[in-house]
Amino acid sequence: MSSPAPSLPLRWHLVRLAVGTLLPAVVFAAVVVFQLARLERKDAERRVVRSARSLATAFEREMSGSIRTLQALAESGYLDRGELESFHSEAERVRRTQPAWKHVLLISTDGQLLLNTSHPWGAPLPPVAEQESFVRVVETHQPIVGGIATGKGPRRATAFPVRVPVMRGGALRYVLTAVITPESLEEVVANPSSGNEEWTRTLVDSQGMVAARTRDPSRFVGQRATSSFQENTRASLEGVYSDVSLDGAPVYVAFSRSQPSDWTAAVVSPRRILDAPVLDAMLAAGGLGLVLLFASAGGAWVYSRRLERSITQASDAAAALARGNPPHMEPSSVRELAQLGEALERSGQLLRERERERDANLAAAETARAEAVEATQAKDVFLAMLGHELRNPLAPIVTSMEVLRRRGLAQTPEHEVISRQLRHVVRLVDDLLDMARLARGQLSLRCEPLELSSAVTRAVEAAIPLITQRRHVLETHVSASGLPVLADADRLTQVIANLLTNSAKYTPSGGRIQLRAGERDGGIELVVEDNGQGLAPELVPRLFQPFVQGARTLERSEGGLGIGLALVRSLVEAHGGHVEAHSEGPGLGSRFTVWLPRHTRAEAPLPEEPRQEPVASEAETGPGNRVRVLVVDDNVDAAETLAELLAMSGYETAVAHDCPGALTRAETFRPDVALLDIGLPVVDGYGVAERIRERLGESSPVFAALTGFSQDGDRSRSQAAGFRHHFVKPIDIDELLAFVESLRPARSGAA
Known part of the structure; x- marks a missing residue:
């Protein structure tokens, strides 16, 4: 590499370039645009806010006239004397003097509509609509302008109520209401008070429903204003913000919330009208800036080419580094670019070293992951088989202990020690398998x-x-x-x-x-x-x-x-x-x-009845009435001891240890119940049950599974195979005897 040429810091090159080309135009344009935008924009906003305020004032003036007329009507002597039919006629006369009123309502304090001038006296009246304003009058005893409500008739007409309290002796007696149509507000919104910057004038009720609009009123009156409009108008009494109109056009919205009706008057102007002065100023500034830019660019052109060439080389070197190739840069007169070239070369060397280390670590991690997955799967299989293999020898031990107890030979302390330790072993096996289920997310x-x-x-x-x-x-x-x-x-x-x-x-x-x-x-x-x-x-x-x-x-x-x-x-x-x-x-x-x-309801605990061993009556234990039980288990000790225990309990038993033996015993013994070990050799318990059904047909016994597998999937499979019960080794003797005894009254045939 040749010796580097003398260089200056990059910041000096950039300062000279910025001062010679962009700084004059940027400063001039920024000053002009800022001043014009600030002055023109504020003046335009003031005009549209004044227009919105005048619209709100006009609406309040209109509503005040209706309220005063209602208050005068509320002083009628007919209401003092309770002559509501006469008041009905008087209210109708007053309504005809008010073009904006649709009809007049008189409502009792409990919300019952007493009269409606749109219905003849005595005719059935519809329920009171727009309940919120009625409740506010009852609570505050003040006149209220309600919100827009849509009728339930086929025309879906819209209207809003103006309600005043009828007070007698300091107490509220009635609520008098004038129902006003939104069409009556068209003259209010159609009276512009400012210049041609207005586009749409709108009145929105306290619930956010459009009540009047100068543009497409039939389309938008009765619809809800946009969520952004409601959010901004609730945040302050007056203001201007940018939005998208109901027509989907970008606009500026000037609003003023009237008091005390809490309606909102809005003047909606296209953004281009308010932004026009700013845009004109920006165009003027931009034009002048371009002139200055071209003038300064000519002088900086020669010098910038040298800087551009060095930056291009740095970009090419970085791209080569990204592709994994060694970066290369020619010496640059810019000190920082020269240092960047050296750093890229060092980075390329370090990157190649890190890639080699990464590949080695990834290979080791993948090997470790595969070993961990294999070990986890082997552990799960081992735990399942461990539970099965431990339950198999435990089953004959538990059954033998029960046989000894029934023979009266289990009263010694040694037998108590064996029973206690046996229960401990069973609990350890159950806990170990439960923990395995939890680890796999299979415990339901x-x-x-x-x-x-x-x-x-x-x-x-x-x-x-x-x-x-x-x-x-x-x-x-x-x-x-x-x-x-x-x-x-x-x-x-x-x-x-x-x-x-x-x-x-x-x-x-x-x-x-x-x-x-x-x-x-x-x-x-x-x-x-x-x-x-x-x-x-x-x-x-x-x-x-x-x-x-x-x-x-x-x-x-x-x-x-x-x-x-x-x-x-x-x-x-x-x-x-x-x-x-x-x-x-x-x-x-x-x-x-x-x-x-805590649960809201629970079943009261039932008193536990003492568990009794099933005792067969003399008639039932006779040779012709004894329940016949076939025990099929390849564990000879487990099968023999279980059969002996069942025989001691009054049942006739037979034993088999594989599929051929089970089929032979089933044909000759004709059992009522078949206890089948699922894990039989050659043909499992499911296959044995299927072959017995094929041979005996409707005379097939009731099948129960006898297994060391206790997961939910094992229980579901035995149930789907037609097994009436799923017994897990070692068997709960009382549960088994109760199951067999439950089949004595009437056998249902094949399971």
Whole structure:
């Protein structure tokens, strides 16, 4: 690169160019245009505002005459004596003297129309139109000019009322009204008071309806003025602003709001009329400026070419940089342009380096994203299969425990320990699957109106075994009624039970737990408070996140996966509420507060009846009357124990472990009910049900699904396949027996 030529700062080149070409013309044009525009515009605005003010004054004068005539009529002795028929004739005579009046009305203070001069005395009268001005007269006892109202007849005639109060003894007795047609205002608006700059003169009522107009009145009278007109005229009593007319033309609007009628008089002028002086001044200034510009441009032409060439090179170099090519510039006499060339070269080098880094980072990010998506999908599949695989072995264990209980062999402390720990495992599985559903947005609610106390009662029943085991004292202060919420009863019970269980686990034996509820901030507040180990301040903000737990000892005596409180927050927020945690510190207990929206109505909690196991009568348990149940499950232990439990409950049972066995047993056993495991090998439960229907036809049993899958999609699929019930492993024994027993009175045939 050759040595750069001597250069000056770019600002000096620009100053010389501006002084030599544009500055004289710009200064001269600015001074002339400003002075002309300021003087001519202000004078024109004053003229049109005066014209609008005179129009408003003329309207008020016209309305004052009508008001005085009505006030004189209001002094009629007929009104004192209540001779309304005679007053009807007198009002008609007065109306004929007033060309602008359409008819006269007399209205009682309660809004009843007593007479209307357009109707014969005694004829049925229509209701009072335009109620707002009538109400204002009743409230203020002052004359009022009402707004434009459109009739309900086929002609859709428009009119506006002028109302005056009829006072007797200081009290309002009647409201006397003259109904005036907008046509009577044509002479008012058709009397210009200024020069030819006016285009349209308009009267607009207090509600923004066009009452009179010099231009196309038949087209616009009775229509609402533009929103911009109403906004500007309400902001001040007088003024001028630019707008678009109802015709769609650009105009200036000068307005004046009359008092006390609160109508608005407007003078609308085309913008070209007010802007003409300014435009003329601008043209004059522009012409002179052009002359000066051409004179200065000739002297700057030679010098500007050199500057133009350097700027063009800089532009080409920047374009090359944008395309990814190395920029190149010749040495320039302008210092800033020379520096710009050097900066573009350095930028090109840095850009190539950044592009290489960006490509590497993008590749790494895409790889990480693909791995994260794959891991998320694998996690979802794993959680679903984990729930199914855990429920399958739990099912025979739960059923076996129930069999032992019915045989009277489950009364030992060891059996109680097994039952308690088994319930804990089932709850952990349910919580884990619920958390997976929430993460995928698949957890749905079945909300209905209910009393909070009903959910509290069920939650206490669920948590009381743990509370009793740890010898806690539970205090409950929840009203049986008056706390209505719109909620999913099962999920709300789960929220309260999780909070009670959490307090029980983290409170030393012999502690105190308090559960109370009441109204707060327009909603329902439920509080669970304990005197347990409390919360560290740094833990509180993260407490409701999944898998976050307080400090644990090595033996993990509290148990749990750290998802109970995360479920609480997700379920409460799904109900439109929120949950908060508070603690004074470690060892000082904790308090959890749930707020839910109050519902306007709720069903009163029904008293819970003691659950009874179905007991078959002697006639029903006879060989010919016993309900026959076919259990099909590839888990031999689960099938055998469930069949044994059903047999102990008075039902005749048969067992199969695959599709061929199920078809054979169905043909020979002829069951009334078939409990089918959905996850059978080779042919699943849906296929087994379909094949049984093909063989037995109308003699097919009622089908119920028996599965470890519990998502809403699984329930919907089993229902669509004709299954009457969807039982999730491990089965609620009482629910199963109640379902089978419900089929005893009359079987409906195939499901």
